[in-house]
Amino acid sequence: MARIAFIGLGHMGGGMAPNLAKAGHEVRAFDLSEEALAQAVEGGCIRAGSTEEAVKDAEAVITMLPAGKHVAEVHRDHVFGKAPSSALLIDCSTIDVATARSVEEDAAAQGYAMVDAPVSGGIAAAAGGTLTFMVGGSDEAFARAQPILDPMAKAVIHAGGPGAGQAAKICNNMILGATMAATCEGFAMAKKLGLDLQTFFDISSKASGQSWSMTSYCPVPGVGPETPADHDYEGGFAAALMLKDLKLAMDAAQSSGAYTPMGAEAEELFQRFVDRGGGSKDFSGIIKMIDDSWKVPEE
Numbered sequence: 001m002a003r004i005a006f007i008g009l010g011h012m013g014g015g016m017a018p019n020l021a022k023a024g025h026e027v028r029a030f031d032l033s034e035e036a037l038a039q040a041v042e043g044g045c046i047r048a049g050s051t052e053e054a055v056k057d058a059e060a061v062i063t064m065l066p067a068g069k070h071v072a073e074v075h076r077d078h079v080f081g082k083a084p085s086s087a088l089l090i091d092c093s094t095i096d097v098a099t100a101r102s103v104e105e106d107a108a109a110q111g112y113a114m115v116d117a118p119v120s121g122g123i124a125a126a127a128g129g130t131l132t133f134m135v136g137g138s139d140e141a142f143a144r145a146q147p148i149l150d151p152m153a154k155a156v157i158h159a160g161g162p163g164a165g166q167a168a169k170i171c172n173n174m175i176l177g178a179t180m181a182a183t184c185e186g187f188a189m190a191k192k193l194g195l196d197l198q199t200f201f202d203i204s205s206k207a208s209g210q211s212w213s214m215t216s217y218c219p220v221p222g223v224g225p226e227t228p229a230d231h232d233y234e235g236g237f238a239a240a241l242m243l244k245d246l247k248l249a250m251d252a253a254q255s256s257g258a259y260t261p262m263g264a265e266a267e268e269l270f271q272r273f274v275d276r277g278g279g280s281k282d283f284s285g286i287i288k289m290i291d292d293s294w295k296v297p298e299e
């Protein structure tokens with residue numbers, strides 16, 4: 001069992017860190033929020049008073065932070081030179097590919113092995129230990145990261161070299177944003193054309209319009225499996241986070257010269273939904289904006 005430092009115990013990290021403790025690891029946890037830290041301690045983690053205290057003597061350092069600037073700052077100011085150089089650094093946050101690569105380069109220059117390991121699956125999967133990890137880094141670093149990530153995972157997949165995990169994550173979420181918007185449009189038009197929506201689901205979920213957004217996460221209340229649509233779009237994956245990922249995808253498209261008109265359209269739609277007050281709703285709630293008969297939030 002390993003000594004693991006866990007930094008960032010919010011919606012995601014707060015579920016993940018206790019799963020490592022349950023698996024028998026010694027988890028020294030730190031968060032700027034006292035409340036988040038107290039919950040992790042209740043979940044079996046050991047309280048650290050700072051990132052420096054958490055990473056001292058650590059064999060692995062896991063970060064689950066909001067954005068690239070937090071990941072860069074925490075590593076450059078509080079991890080590099082403070083954790084033993086033998087420690088494996090694992091960043092599970094969703095951040096831009098350029099920052100991920102630059103922090104990984106700095107880590108290597110300081111003698112650390114590091115991987116980017118963003119996740120798919122929301123708060124429930126974090127708490128349940130069923131996340132999918134997409135890992136970018138060397139073969140050696142991946143082999144060291146895998147057994148550490150396993151207690152938090154349904155799957156741990158090596159995506160490629162440094163930054164490849166973040167690249168896979170934003171390409172995946174760009175597809176998700178676009179297919180969700182297209183699925184909402186399809187149902188909205190089906191309704192206007194007088195189709196029964198359960199009947200349309202039965203047809204399209206077995207025809208070529210099928211996608212995860214339709215069959216596993218149908219945006220229409222009462223149709224398909226139980227989803228956030230059945231709870232007025234509460235819980236699930238917040239539209240604000242989808243917008244964050246689409247912005248990361250558009251940055252990556254620009255820097256790599258990729259042509260992504262559907263991704264750009266999805267970003268604009270989710271921006272409008274967030275501007276209208278939908279940011280904390282599940283991202284499938286965008287159906288409310290696409291068809292006003294699902295109640296459009298006031299502008």
Ligand code: NAD
Nearest residue numbers: 008009010011012013031032033064065066093094122123
């Ligand atoms: P969150 O805001 O709930 O948690 C982030 C935590 O980091 C907070 O508790 C905050 O206090 C802490 N923090 C910030 N700066 C810190 C610092 N310098 N030192 C220590 N702690 C610090 O965010 P979240 O929902 O847990 O998401 C974390 C990451 O996971 C994000 O990059 C997000 O995009 C990604 N993600 C989230 C979901 C989801 O459904 N919430 C799903 C997949 C991926």
